Amino acid sequence: MKQTTQEKQFQISGMDCASCARTIESGIKKLPGVDTCSLNFSTETLRVSGTVSDTEIIERIRELGYDVQTPSNQETTIAPPSFWQFLWERQDTRLALVGALLILPSLLFNELLPGLGIHHPVIEWLAVLAMGTAGLPVFRSAWQAVRINREININVLMSLAAIGALFIGAYTEAGLVMVLFAIGEAMEGYTTSRARHAIRSLMAVVPNEAMRLKPAEGRVSVNELAVGDVILVKPGEQIPMDGRIRSGHSSVNQTPITGESRLIEKQPGDEVFASSINGEGVLIIEVTHRAEDNTISRLIRMVEEAQEHRAPAQRFVDRFARYYTPAVVVLAMLVAIIPPLFFGEPFWPTGASSGWLYRGLTLLVVACPCALVISTPVSLISAISNGARHGVLFKGGAHLETLSQVRGIAFDKTGTLTEGRPSVVRYEAAACVGEASCVYCDDLLALTSAVEEQSNHPLAQAVLSASEARGVNGRYPAANNVQTITGKGIQGEINGRQIFIGSHTYFDSAIPHTPYCQTVRQADEAGLTTMLVSQNNEYVGFLAVADKIRPSTRTVIKQLQELGINRLVMLTGDNATTAQKIAEQAGITEVYANCLPEDKVKIVSTLRNELGTVAMVGDGINDTPALAAASVGIAIGNTAQAMETADIVLMNENLDHLPFAIRLSRATMKTIQANIALSIGTKLLFLLLVLAGLGSMWLAVLADVGTSLLVTLNGMRRLKSPTPLKPVLKQTSL
Numbered sequence: 195m196k197q198t199t200q201e202k203q204f205q206i207s208g209m210d211c212a213s214c215a216r217t218i219e220s221g222i223k224k225l226p227g228v229d230t231c232s233l234n235f236s237t238e239t240l241r242v243s244g245t246v247s248d249t250e251i252i253e254r255i256r257e258l259g260y261d262v263q264t265p266s267n268q269e270t271t272i273a274p275p276s277f278w279q280f281l282w283e284r285q286d287t288r289l290a291l292v293g294a295l296l297i298l299p300s301l302l303f304n305e306l307l308p309g310l311g312i313h314h315p316v317i318e319w320l321a322v323l324a325m326g327t328a329g330l331p332v333f334r335s336a337w338q339a340v341r342i343n344r345e346i347n348i349n350v351l352m353s354l355a356a357i358g359a360l361f362i363g364a365y366t367e368a369g370l371v372m373v374l375f376a377i378g379e380a381m382e383g384y385t386t387s388r389a390r391h392a393i394r395s396l397m398a399v400v401p402n403e404a405m406r407l408k409p410a411e412g413r414v415s416v417n418e419l420a421v422g423d424v425i426l427v428k429p430g431e432q433i434p435m436d437g438r439i440r441s442g443h444s445s446v447n448q449t450p451i452t453g454e455s456r457l458i459e460k461q462p463g464d465e466v467f468a469s470s471i472n473g474e475g476v477l478i479i480e481v482t483h484r485a486e487d488n489t490i491s492r493l494i495r496m497v498e499e500a501q502e503h504r505a506p507a508q509r510f511v512d513r514f515a516r517y518y519t520p521a522v523v524v525l526a527m528l529v530a531i532i533p534p535l536f537f538g539e540p541f542w543p544t545g546a547s548s549g550w551l552y553r554g555l556t557l558l559v560v561a562c563p564c565a566l567v568i569s570t571p572v573s574l575i576s577a578i579s580n581g582a583r584h585g586v587l588f589k590g591g592a593h594l595e596t597l598s599q600v601r602g603i604a605f606d607k608t609g610t611l612t613e614g615r616p617s618v619v620r621y622e623a624a625a626c627v628g629e630a631s632c633v634y635c636d637d638l639l640a641l642t643s644a645v646e647e648q649s650n651h652p653l654a655q656a657v658l659s660a661s662e663a664r665g666v667n668g669r670y671p672a673a674n675n676v677q678t679i680t681g682k683g684i685q686g687e688i689n690g691r692q693i694f695i696g697s698h699t700y701f702d703s704a705i706p707h708t709p710y711c712q713t714v715r716q717a718d719e720a721g722l723t724t725m726l727v728s729q730n731n732e733y734v735g736f737l738a739v740a741d742k743i744r745p746s747t748r749t750v751i752k753q754l755q756e757l758g759i760n761r762l763v764m765l766t767g768d769n770a771t772t773a774q775k776i777a778e779q780a781g782i783t784e785v786y787a788n789c790l791p792e793d794k795v796k797i798v799s800t801l802r803n804e805l806g807t808v809a810m811v812g813d814g815i816n817d818t819p820a821l822a823a824a825s826v827g828i829a830i831g832n833t834a835q836a837m838e839t840a841d842i843v844l845m846n847e848n849l850d851h852l853p854f855a856i857r858l859s860r861a862t863m864k865t866i867q868a869n870i871a872l873s874i875g876t877k878l879l880f881l882l883l884v885l886a887g888l889g890s891m892w893l894a895v896l897a898d899v900g901t902s903l904l905v906t907l908n909g910m911r912r913l914k915s916p917t918p919l920k921p922v923l924k925q926t927s928l
Contacts, residue, residue: 199229202248204240205263206233206255208284210383211902212567213348214260216516217335220343221258225250235386236575238263258342259335280384286331290376293328296320297373300366305892321369325356329372346520351558354523358555359891362543370892371559378899382568385906386575404434407478416468416485427477433470436488437479439463444475451489451585451845493582493845496589514566522561529885530554552891553884559894560880565901569869573909577862584918585845586855593841596826598859601805602761603754604798606812606820607773608723608741610830610849611764611780614652614813616741618660620717623735624710638735640669642727645686645693647672653725654684656739680791683725694728697767698736699788701726707733721775723768743779746850751781753853753919761805765794765820794820811852812840828852854918862912869905876901 209215215235222231227246233239242251252262281287300321303312329352336349352375359368406414408424416434419425424440427433433446445457448470457473460466466479468488485491533539533550543549574591581588588594605611621642623634643661646654661667673686673693682704683696694705698714701707705728707714714736717724722738751762763784766773773787786797798820801808810817810824813831821827821840829840831847844851880897883889 199244202242202251204242204251204255206238206240206260207263208260208286209235209238210379210386211235211348211564212571213564217339217343217345217347218255218258218260220345221254221338222251224342225254236571254342258338259331275387277381277384280387281380284380286376287380289330290328290373290380293324293369293373294377296324296327297366297369300324300369304366305370318365321365322360324369325360325365325372328369328376329353329356332372332376346523348519348562348564351519351522351562355555355558355891358551358558362549362551362555364543364552364891367891371895374892374895374899375562378564378895378902381899382564382902382906385903385910386568386572388910401432401434419481419485421481421484423481425479425481427472427479429472429474429476431472433466433468433472433477433479435468435479435481435485436483437466437481439466440478440480442475442477444477445473447471447473448846451493493587496587518561518563522558526554526557526561529557548887553887556884556889556891556894557881559891559898560877560884560889562895562898563873564898565873565876565905566870568902569873569905569909570866572906573862573865573869573912576910576912577858580913580915580917581855581858584851584854586851586858587843587845588855589841589843593826594859595863596807597809597842597856598863599807600759600809600826600856601807602763602801603759603809603811604763604765604794604801604820604824605782606794606810606817607764607766607768607776609652609813610811611747611776611782612741612743614741616652616656616723616739618656618737619722619740620738621660621735622713624707624733626735635735636664636666637669638727639664639737640666641688641693641729641734642695642725642737643667644670644688645673645676645684645695648676649678649684652741653723653739657725657737660737692730694731695725696728697788698724698726698769701728701733705731705733710736718769719771721772723772741776743776744848746848747780750849750852754856757853757856759856761801763797763801765789765797791817791819795823798823811849828855851918854916857916858912861916865909865912869908872905872908873901 206215206218209218212235215233218240219231219233222228222233222240222242225246227244227250228242229244231240231242233241240251240255255262275283281291297320299317303310303317304321332349333353336347336353339345339347339350352371356368356371359365359371402416403413404416404419405426405428406412406419406423407426419435425435425437429444439460439462441462443459443461446460446466447457448467451467451469460477465482466477467490468485469490483489530541530551530553534541540547540549541551543552574594577594578588578591581594588597608614608616618639621635621639623632623638625634626632627634639657639661643657643666646657658667670688673688676684676686678684679696682700683694685692685694687693696704698718702711705726707726710733714724714726717736717738720738722740725737725739727734727736754762761784762782763786764773764777764780764782765786766776767789768776768787770785770787773785777783777785786793789797794817798808798810802823802825807825809826809828810820811828811830812821813829821829826842827840828842828844830844830849842855844855876897880889880894884894
């Protein structure tokens with residue numbers, strides 16, 4: 195019987211650095227029946243595709259010296275453990291702590307205070323025992339890496355160095371190498387664990403229970419709630435589920451989702467998000483998503499998945515480390531063999547020299563790439579977590595790196611630079627009789643709303659609001675066979691009549707309306723967006739819509755210019771007059787009007803050819819092609835569509851955090867570059883010291899551990915800085 199290919203997912207424990215993830219990946223890939231395998235070190239998530247069984251995968255993982263978390267032993271607490279708790283929870287680090295106690299006499303009397311002249315075989319045996327105790331997991335992992343993966347990894351380097359030191363009688367060195375390496379790996383694991391907790395802490399804001407009113411009243415787990423259930427949220431409580439308000443008015447703090455702490459007024463019909471904090475009113479809410487599908491859950495899932503899309507800098511480091519480690523072994527052999535063989539230098543330690551074998555072994559320790567490998571992922575984890583906490587969702591380290599290089603930005607107008615909540619300010623039927631309550635004009639509005647009823651475009655919402663306010667929204671049934679014609683408009687069938695709604699530009703080329711053209715043009719010149727309507731290919735009237743610029747748009751444009759991004763472009767399907775007025779208010783000088791979707795794609799592609807790296811900012815609804823054409827696509831809003839279509843999402847539904855996203859990306863890339871420079875610089879310095887006979891093996895380990903901690907802590911700075919600037923402009927209500 196042919197076995198079915200399956201996708202499997204496991205949570206791995208016991209990894210301290212990215213090298214551990216590569217070892218597991220390589221081991222799993224060698225199992226029969228594995229098609230693809232990827233392990234995300236940042237989230238500890240292993241994904242395997244193929245016909246291989248769960249048992250075989252778990253056995254291989256444990257064979258390599260790691261473990262698999264089951265639902266019962268996965269972390270259920272948000273609070274991260276303290277450093278000593280972290281060390282004591284794991285067998286490997288407990289052995290390292292025991293080894294540290296055993297090596298203390300040898301460190302004290304042989305290395306720090308050799309002048310005391312205290313020597314005893316017991317001290318040396320304790321050093322050997324320390325090496326064996328702390329190094330047992332390392333030796334085991336090194337052997338499995340060679341036996342199963344046929345590769346030389348960091349554990350192999352350290353094992354060779356320790357055993358070689360033991361072989362030449364450097365017992366203290368052998369013990370210190372293993373103890374310091376094991377404790378250093380544990381410290382790397384701990385600091386990386388802290389960064390992971392920054393992501394998981396996002397879930398701490400979601401209540402585990404809710405007060406259900408329907409279908410059965412009582413307090414229940416949020417996992418038991420279904421779409422359509424009705425829940426009660428009291429003043430000051432956190433909203434447990436995404437939903438729609440049935441009754442009640444309140445102010446809601448949506449900080450966990452959008453990153454902005456201002457209160458948002460909510461009323462019946464408005465959407466609310468799980469994790470938001472209810473204000474002063476009682477809310478009756480109808481659940482619209484299950485717990486695993488709500489906005490905060492999707493946000494966290496995307497943040498974790500984002501770390502699987504490696505930035506080019508990270509891919510370079512990973513490739514470099516893959517070839518670097520075996521090369522180091524060859525170099526160490528040459529260092530140990532060539533000087534004694536060709537230049538008469540001592541191979542073994544002598545009274546006057548440490549010998550070239552010792553230098554070769556020390557080189558193995560110096561070349562350990564821990565700091566280099568950890569320097570990039572920890573910075574990206576921290577930056578992505580920082581962004582998520584402030585309402586900026588990076589869907590991959592690659593997108594974060596690309597954003598740091600952006601030299602120009604194209605903006606869609608409606609819903610991006612403007613509020614996206616336009617209102618109908620005028621509508622006039624072809625048969626209008628000029629009365630205040632013209633039946634023909636009301637009929638035009640009713641026809642238009644029946645076609646737009648199924649659209650979520652901001653202009654459609656404006657029409658629906660106007661028809662409801664006028665009381666004509668139910669005059670006609672919702673149109674049948676509704677179809678959006680890209681770049682032209684929308685059409686539908688009502689009672690056998692074909693209704694089409696489109697732009698003035700399209701009507702000029704397709705539907706005669708000469709007697710009314712001047713009236714429509716006057717509305718265009720007044721800066722209004724016009725929508726022309728036809729019935730069975732005959733013009734029946736037009737509607738004019740106005741949209742306000744976002745209060746913070748001009749400030750954001752100025753901040754972007756201060757960041758050195760001077761090529762800022764506005765793209766819109768509106769007429770040139772309306773487009774120019776909005777651009778002037780926003781502070782943008784380069785405007786492209788009357789754009790069809792394909793025109794926007796061409797303009798963005800042209801900008802990429804001119805500038806190299808270009809961002810496109812839109813609402814993710816009708817500008818998906820342009821978002822895809824840009825080097826990096828940025829969507830505004832927390833809708834499912836916006837979160838799926840773009841590379842970066844600004845969750846707070848405005849441009850306020852765009853400058854922050856750019857500053858964060860640039861700061862992160864500077865941190866990564868500094869970390870790589872520090873890692874390589876330290877290696878080169880100790881390499882010269884070792885070749886000159888001035889470096890010891892245990893000091894080399896100490897330097898490697900210290901460098902690893904420095905680059906990790908430096909990368910974790912991106913968890914807290916930079917932060918968004920406080921908005922200069924605030925929206926006020928009259």
